[in-house]
Amino acid sequence: MSKKVFEVASVVAQEQLQPGIFDLRLKTEAAQYAVPGQFLNLYPKNETKRLPRPISICGIDKENNELRLVYRVTKEGSGTQEFSSYQPGEEIKILGPLGNGFPLDEFAGKKVIVMGGGIGIPPMLGIASALKGNCVAVMGYRDKNAFLTEDFQQVGAQLILTSDDGSIGVRGNVIDGAKEHQLKADVIFACGPTPMLRGIKTYAKEENMECYISLEERMACGIGACLGCVCQSKDVDNHSKVHNKRVCKDGPVFLAEEVDL
Amino acid sequence: MASLKVNFAGVEFQNPITTASGTFGSGMEYSEFVDLNKLGAVTTKGVADHPWPGNPTPRVAEVKGGMLNAIGLQNPGIDTFIERDLPFLQKFDTKVIVNVCGHSEDEYLNVVRRLAKDDVKDMVNLLEINISCPNVKEGGISFGTNPKGVEEITKAIKKEAVQPVVMKLSPNVTSITEIAKAAEAGGADGVSLINTITGMKIDIERQSFVLANKTGGMSGPGVHPVAVRMVYEVANAVSIPIIGMGGVETAEDAIEMMLAGATMVSVGTANFYNPYATTEVVDGLEAYLNRKNINDVKNIIGAVR
Numbered sequence: 001m002s003k004k005v006f007e008v009a010s011v012v013a014q015e016q017l018q019p020g021i022f023d024l025r026l027k028t029e030a031a032q033y034a035v036p037g038q039f040l041n042l043y044p045k046n047e048t049k050r051l052p053r054p055i056s057i058c059g060i061d062k063e064n065n066e067l068r069l070v071y072r073v074t075k076e077g078s079g080t081q082e083f084s085s086y087q088p089g090e091e092i093k094i095l096g097p098l099g100n101g102f103p104l105d106e107f108a109g110k111k112v113i114v115m116g117g118g119i120g121i122p123p124m125l126g127i128a129s130a131l132k133g134n135c136v137a138v139m140g141y142r143d144k145n146a147f148l149t150e151d152f153q154q155v156g157a158q159l160i161l162t163s164d165d166g167s168i169g170v171r172g173n174v175i176d177g178a179k180e181h182q183l184k185a186d187v188i189f190a191c192g193p194t195p196m197l198r199g200i201k202t203y204a205k206e207e208n209m210e211c212y213i214s215l216e217e218r219m220a221c222g223i224g225a226c227l228g229c230v231c232q233s234k235d236v237d238n239h240s241k242v243h244n245k246r247v248c249k250d251g252p253v254f255l256a257e258e259v260d261l
Numbered sequence: 262m263a264s265l266k267v268n269f270a271g272v273e274f275q276n277p278i279t280t281a282s283g284t285f286g287s288g289m290e291y292s293e294f295v296d297l298n299k300l301g302a303v304t305t306k307g308v309a310d311h312p313w314p315g316n317p318t319p320r321v322a323e324v325k326g327g328m329l330n331a332i333g334l335q336n337p338g339i340d341t342f343i344e345r346d347l348p349f350l351q352k353f354d355t356k357v358i359v360n361v362c363g364h365s366e367d368e369y370l371n372v373v374r375r376l377a378k379d380d381v382k383d384m385v386n387l388l389e390i391n392i393s394c395p396n397v398k399e400g401g402i403s404f405g406t407n408p409k410g411v412e413e414i415t416k417a418i419k420k421e422a423v424q425p426v427v428m429k430l431s432p433n434v435t436s437i438t439e440i441a442k443a444a445e446a447g448g449a450d451g452v453s454l455i456n457t458i459t460g461m462k463i464d465i466e467r468q469s470f471v472l473a474n475k476t477g478g479m480s481g482p483g484v485h486p487v488a489v490r491m492v493y494e495v496a497n498a499v500s501i502p503i504i505g506m507g508g509v510e511t512a513e514d515a516i517e518m519m520l521a522g523a524t525m526v527s528v529g530t531a532n533f534y535n536p537y538a539t540t541e542v543v544d545g546l547e548a549y550l551n552r553k554n555i556n557d558v559k560n561i562i563g564a565v566r
Contacts, residue, residue, distance in 0.1 A: 051321075226286075227315065
């Protein structure tokens with residue numbers, strides 16, 4: 001169990017990467033304990049938006065005590081829109097790091113495909129970076145408004161792009177991209193919308209690859225107490241004693257085979 | 262230094278602050294942040310006689326003034342609770358209030374009887390009986406909305422319980438005082454209120470319900486004035502003590518509850534946005550008493566008439 005901090009972090013920098021997609025760097029002690037695949041709870045200042053916003057960690061800089069979060073503004077007047085207005089020096093309450101990361105050590109030296117779709121892409125940059133670029137990164141975008149592509153190249157990952165409308169990379173989703181390039185590996189690490197993860201789970205099974213996926217669910221506490229964010233587990237879970245696992249505490253990363261999507 | 266000790270149904274608590282059932286698990290997760298030794302009691306998540314899977318997701322939604330939840334009383338069942346959660350809580354210098362849920366009278370009684378057995382009875386200081394959950398189809402609120410039913414189930418539980426029994430009341434009734442009187446008539450040692458207020462949120466883009474359960478219980482600061490009013494009314498209607506809850510996020514909110522007539526106060530939804538909410542309320546309560554030169558917290562219970 002990694003240590004968690006509840007503190008006031010400060011904004012180091014923020015820039016817009018694409019319409020609605022923001023890149024936020026926070027100075028926070030949580031950087032010292034974070035591993036790729038974990039997330040952070042951010043608390044809006046707007047008192048009508050009391051629940052924390054769980055946002056995945058995109059980059060960890062322990063030396064400078066910084067975490068990088070790339071997130072999407074969900075809509076007008078939302079908590080994420082508030083975050084997007086923050087300038088350097090702004091203070092923000094955070095809790096984290098939360099949840100468990102991908103089992104990177106277990107697959108050290110193995111062939112890895114990382115897959116990300118939409119706002120599931122940022123945490124996968126953290127994974128590609130932790131793997132020192134020793135992976136194929138298949139990233140799926142809606143259209144040509146891609147983001148973080150240079151970052152994936154910078155960490156040395158072999159990058160394959162896909163887009164729903166075919167404006168960049170392979171037309172279709174990340175599975176179409178993997179098929180087109182006839183990718184083979186020992187394991188897939190993935191994050192993205194549930195239909196995509198469902199497809200990846202099936203694809204990995206067909207291709208005899210192990211598969212770990214990072215799930216998203218509406219949360220309240222973020223630490224495993226409220227049972228708001230459960231997913232269905234194949235077997236009876238040891239903590240809940242039913243077919244439920246807590247996304248925030250037992251996940252967000254799960255072996256694909258152990259959850260029903 | 263003001264005394265924070267309160268006596269609730271014959272049990273002495275080091276201070277009046279506890280947790281609202283369902284917002285704090287059995288304390289394990291929050292113990293990474295909060296020193297549980299500082300709480301008057303930990304009130305556990307509702308426990309039934311067998312594991313319950315709860316409702317489909319989404320189970321939670323944010324609303325102005327708080328949130329809606331429709332967890333559906335997911336719980337691992339009494340056996341796991343006794344094996345894992347109760348021993349964990351024994352490590353702390355705090356009292357334990359076990360919240361009990363069931364689909365039927367028998368299911369409630371199975372839990373109450375199990376907690377009456379010699380191996381565990383001293384690990385539990387109070388029972389809080391959830392007859393007011395709006396999110397389960399059978400049991401829960403269906404027991405808590407008519408006075409006759411409340412009196413009967415209270416009687417049945419009192420017959421089997423070795424710990425004092427607190428009936429947790431629903432605000433989703435025409436007259437909460439009638440329900441409180443029924444609990445008192447059934448022999449309850451106390452009442453706790455309010456459970457959540459049934460609400461609904463609609464996603465206007467998808468034109469569908471936000472919660473899979475369609476409705477959910479509203480909690481958070483928006484329900485606080487409703488809760489204060491109900492605590493006040495119930496305090497004037499019955500002579501058994503009250504655990505007040507509903508939107509308490511600061512010491513000021515807890516003090517209001519006590520002035521309205523609550524002997525103890527639970528902090529619930531606030532835990533989700535401030536993991537330290539419980540102990541901050543304890544500290545703030547003490548500071549208030551010292552500032553007002555009140556030497557005993559008991560002096561503020563029901564002080565506003």
